[in-house]
Amino acid sequence: MARSDKRHTLGVLAEHVGGKLKGDPARSIEWVGTLEHAGPNDISFLHNARYRRQLQTTRAGAVLLSASDAEACPVDCIVVGDPYLAYARIAALIGPRRRCAPGVHPTAVVSPDAHIHPSASIGPHCVVEARVEVGAGCMIGPGSMLGQDSVLGKDCELIARVTLCQGTRIGQRALIQPGAVIGSDGFGFANEQKRWVRVPQLGCVRIGDDVEIGANTTIDRGAIEDTLIGDGVIIDNLVQIAHNVRIGDHSALAGCAAVAGSTTIGKHCVLAGQVGVSGHLEIADHVTVTGGSVVLQSIKDPGVYSSGVPLDTNQAWHRNYVRFRQLDETTRRVIALEKRMDTKKQKGSPS
Amino acid sequence: MARSDKRHTLGVLAEHVGGKLKGDPARSIEWVGTLEHAGPNDISFLHNARYRRQLQTTRAGAVLLSASDAEACPVDCIVVGDPYLAYARIAALIGPRRRCAPGVHPTAVVSPDAHIHPSASIGPHCVVEARVEVGAGCMIGPGSMLGQDSVLGKDCELIARVTLCQGTRIGQRALIQPGAVIGSDGFGFANEQKRWVRVPQLGCVRIGDDVEIGANTTIDRGAIEDTLIGDGVIIDNLVQIAHNVRIGDHSALAGCAAVAGSTTIGKHCVLAGQVGVSGHLEIADHVTVTGGSVVLQSIKDPGVYSSGVPLDTNQAWHRNYVRFRQLDETTRRVIALEKRMDTKKQKGSPS
């Protein structure tokens, strides 16, 4: 990404993150870098233990790290409680900020009934329908579609080609990646003589503050009431959230996760990549589900949950795979063997 | 969603669904609601047994329900054979209908060789290429792309940002959600000295009548012949349908399902969420596959099919997970034990 021309001294950066500087407060820092590739004007960080060996040979200008790693650091460092969090704050300071001039691009099609704050920016080829409200400081990237009656709070950013269907309400400071679709019709059908009959989807989608939504993610409108996404929820790319789902505050859904209709996910939950959750379930607060797991029943207690079987060479896997079909039978045979053994023991050794 | 100002009497609604009214035929109904939250001007329904306890305390104006629940209903009710189907019909009557003024928006780019019925609506920033046909009553939402030679029958609705690639043919009354891509190139490659050589995809996509396609779903064009989607098929969000797939009439594919190339799915099938089906398979009519299952072989008989292992706490799961690698060996050891036991028995008790 194009580097900004901002420069910061190490002293200022240490103060910015409330860290303890070991080194030259006047050193100039221009950009960020990995321990492996950072140069003398870059700041790096050590957070994940697997990169610790790179600390010894780093050529970074400075490193953000924990107290226990400071001794081993061959260059200047800033000691902080959480190096990754400190890195996030410094990267936000050093990195470029997306900016767009306020106003409506002449190719955008905006309903005269829409309310767009004068400080907001509406990009080329956007469509803003009747009664839409766009808050102060919003940046609506090119090709985005804001359907009738949709509402965006202050300082939201839609990168490009985002679709908000009719009646979608989003709080402040949302960041939405390209291709996301919010408010598409839920997948609701009755069945009449083996033919599907569409159930009109009359709810909407309501989203809290400080939410992030990934590229090409889809969130369906509710059937009757609204689909709800809490405050501070972060959602990755290609995630599917069905109608009437409720996601509690500060939960995280990684790439390709899918939540079926009318399920409630608690607060501070984490669904890792490709996790699937069935419909009409209740997932408690503080539940983490590991990657690729399938959740078919409600989860009442906080904790870490998993499903799945291990990867193996195709040949070894196949031998075990076919045995899965006999698993119930095999278990019964073990029980039978135990009984025979116990019987024999009783018969054979009556003592 | 913005409520319409239509009002209906309970008598009219009962007649509309062919139900038996127990209550005041002059009662005015304005909207729909869940048993839990409906008010005195809303109609609700009881379909799923898990919501039966909410019937006792509902404040709905009326409830659609089965004969067996009528006695317990504290408010007016309409007794019908299938309450969910009756609800679908009433919601369609009460809910707002998306309407667009006929005609082509001035920002749309339409080929002079395209045939657009005068009653159809083409939204802002659409692109309609050469020889496209758009039938009577179609509503083509903003930012949609209709590639050369594509054909839409009567009364199709493309909500927004839908892409139909060259030569796609769709029947009547399709409803297509935002971001869907129909007719993208199939994933066909030959291999020459370990490099991939593209196989031109010369077929198209043909879709029947009364089909629904979800947000950001992708359907690839055929390699030689066409990819085929039958009448009345319903497809949810983020579904992948590869080249040369054929989906039989009235089948349903839920969110994130994926069907690999040249597979045929029968009629009246249901693939639940995240189901994966390998290529070159044949799935019989009336097959249901439950959520998250992987189908690696053809299915000849109707029925319900599943795969997968249960979710567990990470710790408990991991103990079983590692044992899966020994499952074949464990099974063999059980067999060996049985043989030893039988031998011993023969030796020990010669009688």
Place this chain on the structure above:
Amino acid sequence: MARSDKRHTLGVLAEHVGGKLKGDPARSIEWVGTLEHAGPNDISFLHNARYRRQLQTTRAGAVLLSASDAEACPVDCIVVGDPYLAYARIAALIGPRRRCAPGVHPTAVVSPDAHIHPSASIGPHCVVEARVEVGAGCMIGPGSMLGQDSVLGKDCELIARVTLCQGTRIGQRALIQPGAVIGSDGFGFANEQKRWVRVPQLGCVRIGDDVEIGANTTIDRGAIEDTLIGDGVIIDNLVQIAHNVRIGDHSALAGCAAVAGSTTIGKHCVLAGQVGVSGHLEIADHVTVTGGSVVLQSIKDPGVYSSGVPLDTNQAWHRNYVRFRQLDETTRRVIALEKRMDTKKQKGSPS
């Protein structure tokens, strides 16, 4: 797809693929067909053994096949080493080529700072931001967005509605399907007192030559360094590639595959449909992972790898499914039985 009016003689086609013609070199071939449906002016091919029985009754004008099938062919044929590869070359010759007139469509919004080669075509409603470079012969389909500083090499084709975010660099001859998003922000968050804090994503996406990217696929920009896609990589629809991933040359990712952050995939790898790969892993060159498998650990050796359990009728599956929870216990009971048996044997037969 609309057929071109090109005609070729069988003699010319045989020469084009370096094959040995058995038949009339003057025969005119106009199009391609499957063995089952090809007519006398179509050329077909036999590659997959499951279609061999169709050879006997084919009415194709000619068939591309291996030497061992030539005897059984009832019509003219061209004998080649790899019939599918030969078919790919002939289909490329016979099939229509997408062509667009060079130049910028008047509805496209192009920054005066962008560099567009005069032979390139920019379609309706595209947006080309500052400092973008578009190489010779590129075809940028309708509704595509090329963010600031993005670069496309020669002869790239973006079918429609493709988004390249800021700073994306793509080599020559890329083919990108509709709805693909390249360069969206990676899913990187620190956590402060149980709230997510965004980590600015300051890297970009760099893609080699001869790459194919499927419909609605997403590729995230790197956090610090770039996400890297090698030369000749082919990626199907709805694939998710997270930040800092590296994919080696000539690898293939089928539909709905997902690769989590900072993982490296080797060269000549194949991830089949719906495969998931965890973050921070290393996958060696020449690794194939079969459909629906989940990869939670690095793979050091080339080979074919799998995970998963077999599909079964729901009833049979459920019996085995619940036994999985006891798999560790069952295995321990087998070991215990063996010990008891051995003890008994020692006691019972001291000889």
